[in-house]
Amino acid sequence: MPYIDDELQNRWFDFAGNTVISTNHQIRLTSTRQSQLGYLWSRLPLIGDNFEVEFEFKVDGSHGHLYGDGFAMWLTKQRMIPGPVFGSTEKFEGLGIFFDTYDNERAHRHTFPYVMAMLNDGTKLYNTGKDGSDNELAGCEADFRSKGFPTRARFTYHKGNFIELYLLWKAEDEWSFCLKKHDIVLPEQIYLGFSAHTGEVTDNHDIISVVTRTIPPAAKESAPKPEKMKKSSSSGGILSILFKMILAGALVGALFAGYRYYDQKSRSACLSVSIALGLLCSLTTDIALSAVRQSKFSSSQQQANNPALPTPFLNKDLQQHILATVRPKTPFHSHPDNW
Numbered sequence: 001m002p003y004i005d006d007e008l009q010n011r012w013f014d015f016a017g018n019t020v021i022s023t024n025h026q027i028r029l030t031s032t033r034q035s036q037l038g039y040l041w042s043r044l045p046l047i048g049d050n051f052e053v054e055f056e057f058k059v060d061g062s063h064g065h066l067y068g069d070g071f072a073m074w075l076t077k078q079r080m081i082p083g084p085v086f087g088s089t090e091k092f093e094g095l096g097i098f099f100d101t102y103d104n105e106r107a108h109r110h111t112f113p114y115v116m117a118m119l120n121d122g123t124k125l126y127n128t129g130k131d132g133s134d135n136e137l138a139g140c141e142a143d144f145r146s147k148g149f150p151t152r153a154r155f156t157y158h159k160g161n162f163i164e165l166y167l168l169w170k171a172e173d174e175w176s177f178c179l180k181k182h183d184i185v186l187p188e189q190i191y192l193g194f195s196a197h198t199g200e201v202t203d204n205h206d207i208i209s210v211v212t213r214t215i216p217p218a219a220k221e222s223a224p225k226p227e228k229m230k231k232s233s234s235s236g237g238i239l240s241i242l243f244k245m246i247l248a249g250a251l252v253g254a255l256f257a258g259y260r261y262y263d264q265k266s267r268s269a270c271l272s273v274s275i276a277l278g279l280l281c282s283l284t285t286d287i288a289l290s291a292v293r294q295s296k297f298s299s300s301q302q303q304a305n306n307p308a309l310p311t312p313f314l315n316k317d318l319q320q321h322i323l324a325t326v327r328p329k330t331p332f333h334s335h336p337d338n339w
Helices: 234-305 316-326
Strands: 013-017 020-022 026-030 037-042 050-060 070-076 093-100 114-121 138-141 151-158 162-171 174-182 191-197 204-214
Touching (some): 026 037, 050 070, 114 174, 138 174, 191 204
Antiparallel strands (some): 020 026, 026 204, 037 191, 050 151, 070 191, 093 114, 114 138, 151 162, 162 174
8 A cells, every 4th residue: 555645745654854645655764875864643643541553664775784773662651763773762651662773882792683672751862883882672583574575573562560571583483582571651642753864874665564463462571580680799709719728727726637547546556556566475485484493393393203214304494495485585665666
């Protein structure tokens, strides 16, 4: 269907700036020329607490790796106020969703193109140098530029419940989740708008079709609980280190005391064994000497009673041999060097 009527106007939308209407093809917000600005705004506010906006868009150009800057979708109280945020004012009241294709900061943890949402009450400013990251509500990476098939976006709003955005850019008829935030309430009267601008780098930013519809309310959802962050401080870190050092010292002390106790017990056991062996050796020697004396005495008695008997039962050489065998060569001394 045509985008304009016979009077070169559109029944539902106003357009201005560098916007160009290509009948039966697209509404081009900016072309591949520097310092352009164009926008498209609904004439009537959106009605209802639960609605959906689905639109088809196309972003492409002919400048290789240098292109920009992107375009925005707006749901705000203000309309048709030009400014530095993708062609619209930065002091807006409502929601802006930015399809950013140019990285100004060069220090982000995500790649570009990047789609992000920003909620504003008219007091926050969009920091162009940081690509709005200071006030980002949520976002996702989406390489929607220069596709060979139609790219689309579908935004859903349930008042006081959540907002949600899906994008179609990976493949035809394949929707991908982008963002979802809970407990969002937009102003009572909001207008739907699209805007784009170019700076030193350029791109074609086209809006192909826009469809809005009222939808049934969704069941109330609870916002996911944020992950608890571990609290850390310098004092806590120092106390933790001191506690670990004291614990390690106590463990080393306990091990040393155990070693000393074991060492003393081992030394006492060795001393007791040495003394016992010495006493046993001495007792054995005394018993052997007593046996020798008794044998000698018995032999002498028998020889006196019976002179015909031969030489004594134990002669002198045999006695010396027994003494040399039983008695140790050196006396036993209980001294630590012998332990």
